[in-house]
Amino acid sequence: MTYDPLTSNPLAGNPLASRADVERALRDLFQPLLPFFSAGGARVRLSAAAAHFDRAAADLEGFARPLWGLAPLAAGGAAFEHWELYRRGLSNGTDPAHPEYWGKINSTDQRMVELAAIGFTLRLLPQLVWDPLPEQAKRNLAAYLLHVRRLDFVDDNWKFLRVLVDLGLEQIGIDFDRSLTDRYLEELDGFYLGDGWYRDGAQRRVDHYIPFAMHFYGLIYARLQRGDDERAGRYRERARLFAQDIRHWFDDEGGMLAFGCSLTYRFACAGFWAALAFAELEALPWGEIKGYFLRHLRWWAKHPIADRDGILSIGHGYPNLLMSESYNSDGSPYWALKAFLPLALPESHPFWQARELPAPRASEAVPLRHPGMVMFKTPGNVVALSSGQENLQMRFGSEKYAKFAYTSRYGFSVESDERSYQNAVLDGMIGLSDDNRHFRVRETNEEALIAGECLYARWKPWNDVTVETWLVPEAPWHMRVHRITAPRPLHVTEGGFAIARADLNADRFEEEQGLASIRGKDDISLIVDLSEGPKRTGRAHQAPPNTNLVAAKTMIPQLRGSIPAGTTVLAAAVLALPAGAGAEQAAASPPEAPSLFALEALFKVKGQRVTAFDIESAR
Numbered sequence: 001m002t003y004d005p006l007t008s009n010p011l012a013g014n015p016l017a018s019r020a021d022v023e024r025a026l027r028d029l030f031q032p033l034l035p036f037f038s039a040g041g042a043r044v045r046l047s048a049a050a051a052h053f054d055r056a057a058a059d060l061e062g063f064a065r066p067l068w069g070l071a072p073l074a075a076g077g078a079a080f081e082h083w084e085l086y087r088r089g090l091s092n093g094t095d096p097a098h099p100e101y102w103g104k105i106n107s108t109d110q111r112m113v114e115l116a117a118i119g120f121t122l123r124l125l126p127q128l129v130w131d132p133l134p135e136q137a138k139r140n141l142a143a144y145l146l147h148v149r150r151l152d153f154v155d156d157n158w159k160f161l162r163v164l165v166d167l168g169l170e171q172i173g174i175d176f177d178r179s180l181t182d183r184y185l186e187e188l189d190g191f192y193l194g195d196g197w198y199r200d201g202a203q204r205r206v207d208h209y210i211p212f213a214m215h216f217y218g219l220i221y222a223r224l225q226r227g228d229d230e231r232a233g234r235y236r237e238r239a240r241l242f243a244q245d246i247r248h249w250f251d252d253e254g255g256m257l258a259f260g261c262s263l264t265y266r267f268a269c270a271g272f273w274a275a276l277a278f279a280e281l282e283a284l285p286w287g288e289i290k291g292y293f294l295r296h297l298r299w300w301a302k303h304p305i306a307d308r309d310g311i312l313s314i315g316h317g318y319p320n321l322l323m324s325e326s327y328n329s330d331g332s333p334y335w336a337l338k339a340f341l342p343l344a345l346p347e348s349h350p351f352w353q354a355r356e357l358p359a360p361r362a363s364e365a366v367p368l369r370h371p372g373m374v375m376f377k378t379p380g381n382v383v384a385l386s387s388g389q390e391n392l393q394m395r396f397g398s399e400k401y402a403k404f405a406y407t408s409r410y411g412f413s414v415e416s417d418e419r420s421y422q423n424a425v426l427d428g429m430i431g432l433s434d435d436n437r438h439f440r441v442r443e444t445n446e447e448a449l450i451a452g453e454c455l456y457a458r459w460k461p462w463n464d465v466t467v468e469t470w471l472v473p474e475a476p477w478h479m480r481v482h483r484i485t486a487p488r489p490l491h492v493t494e495g496g497f498a499i500a501r502a503d504l505n506a507d508r509f510e511e512e513q514g515l516a517s518i519r520g521k522d523d524i525s526l527i528v529d530l531s532e533g534p535k536r537t538g539r540a541h542q543a544p545p546n547t548n549l550v551a552a553k554t555m556i557p558q559l560r561g562s563i564p565a566g567t568t569v570l571a572a573a574v575l576a577l578p579a580g581a582g583a584e585q586a587a588a589s590p591p592e593a594p595s596l597f598a599l600e601a602l603f604k605v606k607g608q609r610v611t612a613f614d615i616e617s618a619r
Contacts, residue, residue, distance in 0.1 A: 005304035005318070016297045019343070019352045023078060025297065026069045026340045032310035033066065033334075034082070041085045042093030042100035046311050047330035049321060053110040056103045062331030063089055064114040069337030071121040072278070072344035074128060083128045090118070090129060091137035094144040105148050110327065112153055115145060116161035116217075119168030123224055124344070130172045142174045149176060156191075156201030157209050159184040160217035167224055185231060188214075193611050196242025197370035204390035204444070205401055206371040206612040207260030211246050211272035212338060215239050219275035220341075236281050239272075243283035246272060247292060248366050248375040251382040252359055254295030255408035258549050259384060261391065261400050263316045264328050265335040266305060270296040274341035277351040286350045287357035294356055297339065303550075305333075312336065316411065317550035323414050325394060365453040365473040372610030374453050376475040379578050381409035385471040385478055387448040387455040387610045402442040403428035404471055404480055410497045410523075410576055411550035413543060425543045426495035427556045430469075430482060430570075432461050433491045442467070449607040456603050465490070470599045474591040476577055479530065481596060482570045484563060492536070493560045496527035497576035498543060500551035507555055509540035516540055516557035517587065523576060524583050527557040530571035530593035536561035569596060 044062030372387035391397035440461035516538030
């Protein structure tokens, strides 16, 4: 029988409809790790692939990250037979004389991230991971944690990590300088934008780190802290506001918006819903919170996200090193176990007792000023039109933050060769070339505005070329208008949404002047030229393999053509839907091009700066 990679997913076949199902899922995810614990229990090594940090830190990552799920499991009263293994690992990993010592931390270091899970576990389970330790092991562990908290953590969500270490130290009775805790909590407040939204540090980006880090840690603090009721109240109120918006990043089948970095953490994106339950915060009706939580886990159960032995792979919808970050080690994907925080709650809790409810249907587009997005839903999908954010530090920063549109069902693609313009994917983007070999895309903006349900951005692919882009929803379509001013002729390629490519070239496609359409096994995807004058040429492009986050092989409809020196206005309508009669009906009726005059008038009167991109508040 041919091997089916989906069967290796530990979530496959689990209905994920009850607390018992979720507990089973956690145990099934942890079980494949056991053979890879070191003899001393302090390290877990799963692959030869490397991250930018040293091997000891990567092995600590594999050891510590499962605790995000295991600690709540035990706190909820469930038995777990491997706490002795973890106690041995804590003893040996913090013993400078032991071969499995994790190493001394002297500056910003990945170990700082992983120690937060240990602090969290000490807070929840001192009777299991602290009290039984020999006295020397206690001294070593306390010294290791005290040492790291004296160092500077990265000026973003990392500052919450030291707060979690402090929660653990407080629980086990270790004295420390609490003024450092208060300082970091105050500095974290400085990242707050309003309406429940944070920025992850002094950066022009607002991504999944807001729900699965900033709010996740804030709600843990709100639940576990003692004597800081005012700040805990602020965290709860911010999370309540945030829930009203972040729900629009999830589609009706549980998929979440594929946007930004660190998407190898997968169902960590359920962490916000999990943290609401843990903090006993009914920001939405419990049935809705439970629905977002369980649907998301079920969505991942349908994807081949594990290797043959059940180990979670680096990747997103399938194993994929290309899309990963430099800080993704073999243990990194186990941050996904943040999703299991509700296991700390008993079966009798209202979260578990509530009847799972579907997500309310949004009939209109939803503008989100802080991330600079306009959201709308289509069957099995959520679409985010994006004004564009900025990430100039990480590879594929443009693909992960600066495309015009992102989705849950179709993910997004990264480029595999930036010196092969003819083979560029360019889904959700427009690429420009002046030599037909190299190409430029949007990397950052000079200005980003939102007006009602429309977005505007001004950006420069070269210092002497200016592009103004307007994005307009017309669900299930969306429209793009670009005004390009260049001192020389350029070639342009604009892409629609990437959809899975069928084997044996079974996809049907059209390539015409002004149109590219692809009809695959499960989906259709189109891009229609709405420009006045000559139309660009349609192309159904077979993307290089493993460039898309959701599907390993894809096709993308593109419009390609040349523009002269001077000012050129281009417009396009873009659509992707699950295949069927409804999709064909929508495909037959593309919208008309919006009036550029009307768009300029709209932004002149109602345009507001996108908060995430506000230059003054980002620095």
